[in-house]
Amino acid sequence: MPSFTLAGVVFLGIAAVHGPASAEGLKPIEYTFGDGTVIRLYGQINMGVLSYDDGQVTDTNFVDNDNSSTRAGLQMSSTRGDWNFGSTFEVEYQPLASNDVSQVNHTPDWDFGQKNIRKAEITMANERFGKLWLGQGSMASDGTAEVDKSGTTVVAYASIPDTAGGYFFRFEDDDLSDIQVGDAFSDFDGLGRKFRVRYDTPKYNGFGLRASYGVDWVADDADAQYDIAATYDGDFDDFVLGGAISLSRNETNDTNFLAGSVSGLHKASGISLTLAAGQEDTDGPSGYYGYTKLGYERDFFDIGSTAFSVDYYLGKDIAAEASDSQSVGLAAVQNIDSANLSLWLLWRNYSYDDNNGEYETSQAFFGGALFKF
Template identity: 40%
Template structure:
């Protein structure tokens, strides 16, 4: 099933289309020499309720689905080319992917691993070169999602409650949710990356990086990715396919093949997102699907609702199954630059000889952006 979905994603990625428009910028300051500085950020706090089948845990924390952050862009004239600098950091607030039944971490603890981006980007007719801390080539490839509800839940299922442990016979196991519900998406590293120019919506990227912010990790990261975007009056479509490999100094190599695609029908607001991936050096794999609707229910802004499902096999141990489903709702309040959201997710993990109790997670919060 995983290879079937990936083949389908590959087929649409290698076709052609029109480029996707960039988002509008806020808080832009320009000096007489043509330099511009853009400040941005968001605060995304949520109630998190987790039931592990025996106990219930309640927190008010940062939402890992789209973590609270601040950042700035500096754009410099570079002849006919573009030279940009981007700095972005999370705020160090305890987040949904970090809480669990036994740990008691500090609520506010900024560390250098909270630096998300510290990079220089040079682009022109030749393509784009990225240097510094930032997205690897395949970052986001497993997460194309036009549902409008990704803040409440998307293919990275571990973001909602990934550190919580499953229970066996009411006792905590050593298996965290995040270890058995993966989407294999690439992350951010200190890297050098190259993107080709975009041809009819099609672009290829490659990167090499190391995790220099987390000193305990000594490894080399490589990845390649292809992206495709299409925009028309009635249709918005994005897809991507990525391949990454991870070579630790001590430990086993990992190689991941993964991709996703998302389609929005603008007149009706109906949308569909799919993702799939596998560890090619092991047997673990997954498929994911989400169906949603975006429309105008209230005058204050657009509304979005969705439901999704995840099916994984052979995570941590051969013969295991990882099954999850969830529902999400988001309401925009445009005058306040606010998105209120509510989500529920059920995680079920089963082995050949072990029965794990389900974990249920609820998020109820809001994201304010500037």
Template identity: 35%
Template sequence: MTKTLRAVSLTALMVSAFAAPAAAELKYENNSGGYVKLYGQLNPAIISVDDGQETETNVRDYDASNSRVGLEVIQPYGANTFQFRFETALGLPNSTETSQLGNDFGGWTRQDIRHVDFSLKGDWGKVSAGQGSMFADGAAEQDLSYVGLALYSFTADSNFSFLFRDSAGVLSGPTVGDTTDDFDGSRRARIRYDTPSFNGFSFGAAWGRNVLADDDDRDYYDFGTYYSNEFAGTKVNAALAYQVREGDGSAKREDLIGSASVLLQSGLSFTVAAGTRDVDSDMDTDPNYYYAKVAYETEDWLPNVGKTGIGVHYWDGADFNTDGSDSSVWGVGVAQRIEEYNVDTYLTYQNYAYDDSTNDFDDLSTIVLGARWRF
């Protein structure tokens, strides 16, 4: 049975993304080398999820890069640079808030605040304080491919809350979000330090708290390294990080994550990621995964329109949700830049499989057609 497309207000956002010309940069400079910049984006998508028996199609704000607005202030301060950043999601109906059981739209809440961040940067490195990225945020998602805007190592943005059906057709399985993850770092109210770059390498560490949640008094800390360089037109990005969550009477959780991506001058790219989680409790599992993607991008196919990217990826995990379980995701995608309107369009198909010792579950598949407009 196919449920009809819900024509929610996000449809209008998708139309506006294509109809609006590229906006001029909203940047206001002062006489001392500083500036204030307003920015944001809209990212609506048509998302169709097939759980093996029913298909549900909706228009939602796509969580892979949700709609948001922000304000950035940059000001030179002697030999250093001061930065303030405020950014929040818009709280539109989100792709992670829908399942076969209905919708769980919360509207805008304080957990939609992404950044209230102050930093000072100089030759000695960079110190950041406030709500913002922990050092491990991005360590599992280094990706130089253009199609990476919709096809990357975290595979559950489009269907996070959808449940797997068991062999009897009952929605008795775990959700997609329970069975796949990349353990990437998060945003917290934190103190963070980044070293200067040494031949492409930078190191850093952070400690923070989840102040946007009422019931989370745990400590979060991490450290690691990032690498970025270019050799004769070949670009390389990589990261490795270790992160810990502990305290408040909960089990200590430790993650080791890493990723690397290479973009050749020809447009061909290769991306890999892997992670393992250790939870200090007999009540929890210790999952792990690996990820790989091959992609290609070119401006030759539609030279008067913009860059085109295509890619195929595979994610494989073990012990997610319960010990002895197996999870896998494979997908293909295409992305198209429309320069005239400052829009990135994308189309992806992904197939999700999950099995454990209790039952066999039907595969679940998802198609996403979306457009991201930035200003």
């Protein structure tokens, strides 16, 4: 069954289960047992049309939005005294993703297996002692380069390759190079999701620490990976402020990552500013980058907030020594609260330069919708 047809069937099925929408959005799919234990089904469908112009040829496909992939999960939580116990099992399914499609790859991968498991974890948390995580899920450094208050992260944030990351840059002499967008751009956002043990300290005046140790179980890689991160969340009268920084070690490829981000939102105006930076230390090219984003979010319409952003990314030595990577993006998101729906649109350009030749500047147009349940 084509992916867009499958998505439509799932959407209609979920809508039927939810029943009619209200101004507050669709009701959660959950059940509460007599002892207070809550079990909840959740997920999202996030798909759109991606058009990539490599400077000479335009390629257009219907894809899953890898900035926030299509997924579903089952979550259970229970409180016993001062302790909260939880478990989560979550999978994603994106046969043709916006970071995989390319000039030479238009074929969906319908297989479903171990690689589709995002989370399979249990947790225990206490306000005084912190939180312990066991199983497949986010390492301590996951998301530390991606703190963002702009309201447009559904389609634009520091991870530039999530849109068009599989496409190849084209030489000005007509031939495709072997450099993909995903090779030239990275936000070095730590270690992602692994099979791990993780501990988060309690928050003190908005500050927290977390650390984890794990292996890449999904990729059958037993080499150790470990990290430590510091975070901050503050809500003031006029501003909301968030930040994170992490140091990560991947023994598999003898690589260290340092990454961080900070984002602030002025409540009255809806203006936000986001900054991110990171560096890779490895035997190969040790790249680094800087990223900045200006956002604006307001309630122009009764249906939900509208958000706009412009961002800029500059990378050095990421794909190869003496290489430069630059990208500018313009994004817009319209939320429809009563339907748990967000309509999004992105234009992004990509430029790359190294000592192996002259490359065309490319650009992507990406539009679609996110539905959450």
